[in-house]
Structure formats: C-alpha cells, structure tokens
Amino acid sequence: MKAILIKQFGGAEQLQLGNVSLPCIHEHHVKVKLHAAGINPSDVYTATGTYAVKPNLPYTPGNDGAGVVVEVGADVKNVQVGDRVFVVGGKSKVFTGTMAAEMVCEATAVHPLPEHVSFEQGAGLGVPALTAYRALVDRAQVKAGQTVFIHGASGAVGLIAVQMAKHLGATVIGTASREEGKALVKEAGADIVLDHITEETVASVLDVTNGEGPDVIIEFLANVNLQADLMLVKKRGVIVVIGNRGDITINPRLMMQKECDVRGMVLWNMTQEEYEAVATGVTTMLQQQAFAPVVRQAFPFEEASAAFQEVIDGTGNGKVVVTMEGL
Template identity: 35%
Template sequence: MKAISYSRYGGPEVLEYGEVGEPKVGPDAVLVKVRAAAVNPVDWKCREGYLDGMLEAVFPVVPGWDVCGVVVQPGVSVTEYAVGDEVIGYVREDFLSRGTFAEYVAAPVRTLARKPRNLTWEQAAGLPLAGLTAYQVLTRALGVKRGETVLVHAAAGGVGSIAVQLARHFGARVIGTASEANHDFVRQLGGEPVAYGEGLVDRVRGLAPEGVDAAFDTVGGAALQASVALLGSEGRLASIADPDVLTYGGRYYWVRPDAEDLDRLSGLAEQGVVDVNVAAAFPLERAAEAHRLSEGGHTRGKVVVTVGWEEGESA
C-alpha cells in the first residue's frame, strides 16, 4: 500500500511517499481504508525525535494518529463494526511505527467511533485527537462547570477551537487568546478574544477582574505564566504543552484513546455543538507540506491529508 514514512528523525524532508507493507488485523481491530488523516503538533515532534525518551520508534515510522475512513475488514472477534461502516479514530500505540498516513490502517476498536454524518471526511479526521484533548481536559482535568469563566490559549487552533465550543456547551464563559486576525473566528465559536503578547494579563483582567476559574494552556512558556497570574482563589490549571504546570499545582495532561468519549464527541458534532475548521488539506503524497504548515503554529483549526480513491471505487 502507499504511505508516508520516515526512516530517521529529522525535518519534513525525511518524509517519503512510497510502498509499505499492509497492516495485519488483530482480533479486536478493524482494517480501515483511509479517506483522511489529520496533522497534529505531536506528529512533527515525534518526527524530529523530541519524544524519543518517551516513545520508541520502530523504523520505518508511518506518522499520524488521527484517521477517518471506512471499515473493510473486521477482526475475528469484532462485533461493533461491519464492512462499510464509516469511522473516526485516535489510533495511538505506545510506540511509533504504524500510523495513519497510509491507504490502510489497522485500528483497535477501543480507539474508534462512528463518523459524524454531517462532517466531511476532512473535518471528521480532525476531530479525534483535538476533540478528545479538549473534552478530557475540560471534564477530567479542570472539571469545568456552568457559570464559570475559562481561559483557553490558542483559541483558534485545533485543540483550542474545540475547547471553546465545548466549554460554551458546558455553560461556561470563555476568554480565548488569539491573534487579531482570528478574533472574529473566536467570537463565532462563542468566545471572547484577547490578543497575545505583552499586556495579556491586564487585558484578561479587564474582562475578568476577579480572575478565571480555570485555565487551559495549549502553548506553554509565557502562556502558562499568564495563566498562573490570572487564576482566581480556587482556580484550576491544566496544560498539554508545558510540564512546568506541575510546579504550580496544575495538571499536565496527555490525551488517551477512549471510544466512549469519542462517541460523545461524534454525537455533539451531529448535534451542531462542535464543528471542525479545516485550515488546509493536502493529498497524501504532499504530507511534508502539511507538516511544514502545522509546524508554523499559526493555522486556524486543522491541517489534514487526504487519501484519494479512484472515481467510482467503493470501500
């Protein structure tokens, strides 16, 4: 099958498009014919070797953890899905090797949910990792409640944009940091935008003089420091970007595959609660360009790669 892979750590130039072996389908997995796969910051961080101390790489590595596609073969003990079912998944293993930037992926059923019927393939591919991150941080790490004020950093990004929508759905007021160019987008999501940079703490305090009840850091560094300064007396703090959050009594969160959570997100998408903005889509063979765009860190929503099927071809 055709796939993107890399045989050594490095920049986008190490990504190669070519033939790799088709995955084997375990008893509790299904073979998914991929329609789209999303790029996440963790993908290029893994490719650069930044996570080598945490995740072993079995080269060649096919990158990607997000997927949207069609089931073409259920494992022998799978009853949840049948051939032709449209699914989404956060297909992460505890090592790097068998990713989703490929024509096919073998996905354990514990990583999957049904594709939201109202989302395109590209939108649906961008939901699993970003959506699960936002959902799990807001519900498990921060415990956001109705009537609270939540600060979300990078509110126009992949995780941040979904976090804004979910927090609003939970009944919270959301203040979101974003560049001036993305302020209208953040407002459309239901958030109150504030600009990055010097004076951020004062700008947020102008909207929330008593501080915020919860802060969701997706950036780290200065954003984490600002979050600490803006917490109210009983404020809670979580970060997905900076382990230094632990020194302030906050939670450092690494998203977990969870079929029930993903199914809830799929349902919320079908209800119109959660939408996924696709900043750009590239064909699979141009995955290096998708990685470069993601690394730039200024995209509105998600970057995805698409896997073309021949016209008239069925799953």
C-alpha cells in the same frame, strides 16, 4: 498499498511515497480505508526523532484519520463494514499510521463519524477533540455558568475547546495573536476574544470578569504564560496545562493566596476505561453537533511533506490534513 514512509529522522523532506503491506486482521482488529489523515505537532516531533517515543524505522506517520471500515475481526462489536469512522491512535494499538491508503488497528481505536461531519473534519478529531474534552470535562470539570479562559484558542485543540466549553454552558474568553486567528475564535463561539495575555495585560481580563478572573484557564504554552495565569485565575480556580516547551519562574505565593489548582495533563496517561469514557463523550457531542473541527488546509496525499512543513512553520490556525482521493 500506497503509504507515506519515514526512513530516517529529520524534517519534512524525509517524508517519501512508498508501498507497504498490511498485517492480517485478528478477531479484535479493524481495517479502514482512509479518506483523510490529520497532522498533529506530536507527529512532527516524532518525525525529527526528538519525541519521547521513537518508532522503529521505517514507519508511516499519523495518529488521526477518517474513512470507512472495510473489514472487521470476528469479535468486533462496535463497528461494522461500511461504517464511517474516525481513528484515534495512541491509546489503542495502530499497526500502520494514518497517512496511508488503508490501515489496521484495534477496534477500540475507531469511533463512529456522523454523516454531517466530512472525512477531512473527521481527520481533525482524534487527538485534538479528545484533548479538549479531557481538559474541560475530566481535569477542569467545567460547569454551566463558569467562565473559561482559553489561552491560545486558535489552534486545532483550542478551537474545539471553545465550542465544547460553550456547549457546557460556560462563558468563553479566547486569545489569539493574529487577526485571522481571532476571527476563527470568535466564529467558534467565544464571547470575548483578546490578544494573548501577559503579566502586564492581566487587567484587561479582570475588567471583563468583574475583577474576579476566570474559573478555569486552559493553557497551551505554560513556559511563557503560567505566571500570568496565576495572576489571572479566580480564587479557588483551576489551571489545566496542556502544552509546555521549557522552564518558567513563578511565584507560588499566588497559588497560596488564590488556593487555586494547577493541573497537568497528558492525554495518553488515561486508563483504557478513561479513554473509552472520553471517546464516548466526544462522539456524543459530535452527534449533538456541539462542535466541528476547523480544517485550515487540506493537502493531497502526494504533498504530505508540504503539509508537515505547514505544521512545522506553525503560521496558521486550525487543523492541517492530508487527503487520499484516488488512492
């Protein structure tokens, strides 16, 4: 079958069209005909060979995807042939990446995709949706009536987090750096949309929270923003760090004065039980139409390298996907 192959680590130019063979499915495996695959920043880092985990070369990239089940093993109970599903690689074993015509994976990696969600949107679930849900529900334990500040809300995870936080009954403040991003954050349901907050502009958020600050901060770039977050967060509030790209100097006295919590998060630190609970929470919200992934751009399969480059450049908002029409 057709697939994207990476034969040596590097940039987007290393993505090549090729052919691979699928393994036979075992009793707890599922085969999915893929209609779309999502690209995460981690996929790009993996392709460069600089990520914590290096796959054996050659390999097919992609952890997130959406399609239709075409074969199931004898012990599979959660899906059946013909079901629309989205795929989440990482915690459950995926034998081929999602940037392919078909894939084989453990049944625990596939989850029902409601009819109202397109395959392109389904490819934007996986890592972004599970990350947003775990940050808000598991790590921050967001409650109705709280104020949630999402520092960098225009990316794939941020836009889902805005929608989920609103569904949980929170007042949401989101930030973005460009007007296009701000418009998407507002469209996702944020009550207030601002520029990214620095130490010098903390007062702008305090003004809209009666001087108290938000109960919860979701942080995507801690090496730049954590000191401002500590100045901003409400007394006994929670900061959840999802993303970081380096070191930062902070004043721990702020944590003492506020008695706040700074909680790190890596999605795949979940136990299998935690993963299944988060996946169930995400699918329940999907069925309730509480959120929908925002797809920035869909590239045809043959232009996968251009899709990778789009993520590398990081100049847009929302999710980048690759579609498999005609494969």
